[in-house]
Amino acid sequence: MDKINLHGSWELLLDEEQQGIKEHFYKSETPFPKQIQLPATISEAKLTPRRDLASTDHLTDPYAFEGFAWYRKTVFLPDNCKDYDWELYLERTRMTQLYINGVEAGSFDSLCTPHCYPVTPWIKSGENQIVILVKNTGYPTNGGHMTSPDTQTNWNGLLGALELRPLPRERILSLRLYPSFSGQSLTVRGRITPCAGKLELLIQDAGENIIIRTFHQTENSDFECRIPLENKLLPWSEYNPVLYQLKAVLYSGGTAADECSQSFGIRDFEAGKHHFLVNGDPVFLRGKHDGMIFPLTGYAPMNTEEWLKVMGTAKDYGINHYRFHTCCPPEAAFQAADQLGIYLEPELPFWGTVTSPSQEGHNEELQQYLITEGFRILDTFGNHPSFVMFSLGNELWGSKEVLNGILKAYKAHDKRHLYVQGSNNFQFTPCILPEDDFFSGVRFGRDRLIRGSYAMCDAPLGHIQTQRPSTAGSYDPVICPDCASAQTTPSENATRQIQYGTGVKEVRLGETEELIPDIPVISHEIGQYETFPDFSEIDRYTGVLQPENLRIFRKRLEAAGLADFAADYFYSSGRLAAACYKEELECALRSRLLAGYQLLDLQDFSGQGTALVGILNAFMENKGIIRRECWNQFCAPTVILASFQDYTVQSKSLVPCKFLVSNYGPAPLEQVELTFSLSAKSDGSSCGDDIFYKETVPAAEIPRGLSTLAEAILPMPETKAPCRVALKLQLEYAGTGTPSLNISNEYTFWVYPAEVPAIPEDIHIIRDKAALKKILQQPEEDAASIKKVLFLPSFQANAHSIEGTYCTDFWCYPMFRKISESMGKPVPVGTLGLFIREDHPALADFPCTRYSTPQWWDIVMNSRSTILDRTDIVPIVQTIDNFERNHRLGLVYEVYCNNCHIITCTADLTALTGSLPAQWLLESLTAQLEKSGMKSVQDVHSSPLEILTVSEETFLSLFTE
Incomplete structure (x- = not known):
């Protein structure tokens, strides 16, 4: 029997006062005055009176609704419906309660995973009335970016697949795949309804050609089968995201009772001492933060095509990793990442304090909810090869023992992913827990900083903010300083005021010895270089969310008499921000002990005061401050780097320079050569092809990782007036008739004569x-x-x-x-x-x-x-x-x-x-x-x-x- 698609027209009753349960709105005689076409949100359907809202903190939803919303639909089931078990599947929503034919049939509170209701006892052949109560208030957790107006909004609705699914009585209940590249095997674990039968397991390629077929005799509900692969399958990675299908067919009594399919990729994602390893090869994570900002809808896309578009754009800009800040994307995002080869790190929807039962303010209901939500995320999305890491939340505080216990429980449940206690936990006094597989933070102590910029409230500031622009820095001395200087700070009773979300909180620091990591280190939320608004973008907001914040900022600028400068402010601030990003990302690439970074962000962040920190706008479109090709010079799998002390130099000086290659591409580079040249022009415009110095350095092989390719003394020109000198780098295959690598980089020196003309006497x-x-x-x-x-x-x-x-x-x-x-x-x-x-x-x-x-x-x-x-x-x-x-x-x-x-x-x-x-x-x-x-x-x-x-x-x- 086919599933019943519930997309289409539903009756709707808005219950802002939340009286519907007490007033029995789920009874058939209750009038539902509105209609909505699902899947959708109430805001998308514009079913509330428009309100003239305006906030400078974030985009505005003029049709926002918070409270109870009651959705009702009459569904007809065939006469033989009782031959099956039935499940109501709601792919993505808020907290729900289900009523069928006037009787409550259960509730679900997951924000991150589908709500799957077993409804067999309540349905009947013929007419059935389904009522779904969706609540977007009173969450057991603060919800992080799953519900924040700063990101995807606190929408109310039903999104993605809405289906009544007929299920055979003898069926496959779950299927979990454990692929191993090093072990050349696929272990299949699952559960079936109690029955005497066998499983046929088929591994198919994209064309549905059968590569491997095997059978497994089922003796009880839980089963495990190891399938040798014998190098018949290609490994999955960012460079070769090849996918296969496992098709499982359950036979009972000689006939096929049920079947299901699951895509997978053969890959190992492991934590080495300093880097992550994908199928044994080191990888450098070039990550972006993602809060699922989609201004046209106010929620994350539920279709793979849209995620392929936005993730494809990110990959075009050199990104190979997404960290989802206090949120978990829908299935479509994992599917798109599987196809594109992007490494994902979802996160529990939590930004706060985790406590033990003995601590003041302990909220057992909240913590159990979060722990359960984590298990649901692992079970729902764990088969995807792109799902490689999992975090407990953002900037958490509280009990280290509880956090470590949660990690241990998740690992015991599912060892397919790497786990971390959270992102930037304990801020000024970070720690590494026994169960941490990697570290994600911004410092290893007050002055041991592993990113280039900080807020004043988190001072000291970073090197991009306080030091002369340079290309000589590295985070290696900070990650692993001389251990002889280790100190213990501060006392266990010390407290400190910290930034806490968008507010302030006083926390107890505790005693912390100097931290020397022996697991991979990721630099957390780097960048955050603000640009002035681009007011020409306002007309792009044609959907649910309105840019009243940008309109307010434009009016303020007009009132100040500066409106004529808006475009110049935007472009000039953006060019500086892009230069700061270049310096920060290259510093990360010069750090041998750093495993990766997570930008905040490649795109603008529409909330938290309106943080326009992206080189792309909120729609993932180029803002016009740096071309993608220029961005890729320092954000790509392979980057050539020049290392020198200062951009401003004296005429006729000799500038020591190192040339390095950060190569985390698909393979070592063989038989390549580096060409570097200097060209000058006497004004501020772009340098021409007037090259006055050029040198080529051959390299037989450049391995994966960071390598020093050459050292040189760069001769600056003799000039009587200041000039601009371009240092251009090009990495190419040696010899003729070979393909172009298209790997280049460029730096600008500002050259000044030592003799400055005298100031006129008058x-x-x-x-x-x-x-x-x-x-x-x-x-x-x-x-x-x-x-x-x-x-x-x-x-x-x-x-x-x-x-x-x-x-x-x-x-x-x-x-x-x-x-x-x-x-x-x-x-x-x-x-x-x-x-x-x-x-x-x-x-x-x-x-x-x-x-x-x-x-x-x-x-x-x-x-x-x-x-x-x-x-x-x-x-x-x-x-x-x-x-x-x-x-x-x-x-x-x-x-x-x-x-x-x-x-x-x-x-x-x-x-x-x-x-x-x-x-x-x-x-x-x-x-x-x-x-x-x-x-x-x-x-x-x-x-x-x-x-x-x-x-x-x-x-x-x-x-x-």
Whole structure:
């Protein structure tokens, strides 16, 4: 008998007050006033009154519904329905209660797995009334990203397959596959209904050709059969995601009573000392966080095609691993990952504290729910070859003994996966539990940091935020420092305030010895480099969720008079963010002791204050800040790396450089050669093909892992003016007629002559307001003559300003401003890099781009950008503020005031005598004052530069005495 598809029209009654159980809404006489086409959510069907909701924290669902929703459908069953057992299958929903013909038939509370109701006792031939109560409130767990408005929303509905399934009385109840590549076997474990019979097991390829056939005699309900493979099956991996089908046929009394099929792949996924091994070969996990953000629907796709699209995009951008943050995707995601070769790590839907029964605040119901949910996830999705790892939750605290016990129980139940206590547990005092198969975190102690950026409330900050841009770093000294310096910190009674979700919590730290891992280490939630919003994206939101947050941010920018800069802010902040990602990902690849990383994120995160941290938008589309080909230069299976100390160098200098290859591709590379070249151009534009240095280094073989391929001394050109030099790397097969590897990378040096031209004598360099006021009020013999002033205000004089920092803001300013304030800690600087008018004559002797590049590091880190909110000044170099404050911030700006042509730079360039970039910027600014040609008031008003004229009162009001 065929299953009965329940897709289509259902009656619906919304019970926001949750009175339906008491009022017996499941009885046939209760009117259900609405209709809904399932599968769908209530929001998708727009079945509540539209509400004008607006939040800056996340996208908005104007048709959101929370409470009880009652779904009713009349179904007809054939006369012989009692010859079968029946199951109602609900693939994905919230907490449900089932009523059949007015009688309660059970309940399910899984958020991550299907609800499978045995309904045989309640159904009958002919007409049957099915009522499903769906509750999306009162969950036993906080739900993590399964129910969060920050991600897929707390929808109410029924999604995916909705079916009444007829089941033969003698049938296969479960089928679990244990493939082994090293053992060349497939072990099949399962359970059948009690019957005397045998199982026929067939292994088929994609074309349904039978490769292996075997029979197994069943003697009781549980069975186990080991099938030798004898190298007849190809192994599954990210490079060869080949799938097979196991078809099981149960024979009873000589006839086929039941059959089922299960796809699988032959693979071993193991934890070595420092790396994961796939079929014996080391793999480096290039992962992304995923909270199942899908703005058009508000929920994760239930079809494989959509997951193939989004995961295929991720793989195109070099990703081979997904970590699902406090959530578990539906079956379709596992199927897509199986086909694409992506390694998945689902996670329990929990972000909180796990306690023992003796501890205060212990919630036994919650913990048992989570443990049960984990078993359900393992049983439901465990056969997929892509399911390689499992985590107990995000940033957990509490009892290490309880956490370890849960891991032990899961391992005893299913050894096909690797397990971890959670992602970034215990934060400042991490630990490795006996049952941990790997470690996922951000540090091994307060100062032992294994990612490049942190929130201010989690200080110290990372190397991307605090150190000069470089390509010489590695996390190896942090992962395994000199053990002789091991210390024990802090005392078991010490407490600390920590970030806890989007809030704050005080926790007990406990005693922790210095941690030296001997299992693979994954760097948790790396990146989080914020970009300014792309307001042109607003029109893309044509589905359930509306970008009211983006609309609010746009209105704020308009109110600040900065709307004309929106596109420039977006592009320039994005280019800086992409550069920060490059530096961080390459640092990870240079770390021999690191097993992988998990980005947060490849795509924008729509919630938690609106964290626009992706190089792709929330729709997994390129945002236009870095081309995929450029991203793949540092996020791919094989990457060539240049290692040097500084991007800013002196003319004629010799720069030591190492060339490394991070090769985690499908095989060692043989008979290849590395070509590296230098080319120069005297402005900030892209370098041409004017190569002045080139060298080729052959390599007989590059094994898997990290290898040093060559060392070189790079000769910088002799130049009388600053220039930009491109270092281009290309890895190719040696010889002619061989295919292209298409593996390249590129770096930019900023080269400065050691001799800086002298400052013209007629330039007034002023550092305090009093001196500035004096020169503004000083009468000239010629009332029409122009004085030339370079104003370098001291920090005291420039108090109405924002601290300078090079790196773009972490995650998003509003969320971490609130957290820092509630913890009594310093608030983040909150800026997003520079927007530079690179063609302005004041920068003629200082080649640059529209956005922050390393030659600005000394300058920015020793600056305070003036808040110019009360003016119409358009800075030459503008610091980009975040979308909450929207200050007009000037790092370099010019005005005409009281017969003075004034260029202000808020970094004291004269004090940065050790920085060639700072000295050349000083030269360029003073040269502009000298070369501007403005010698009279008449020249000012006729200047093509359209320098803003401001009053003495307005200009001086920007500064303090």
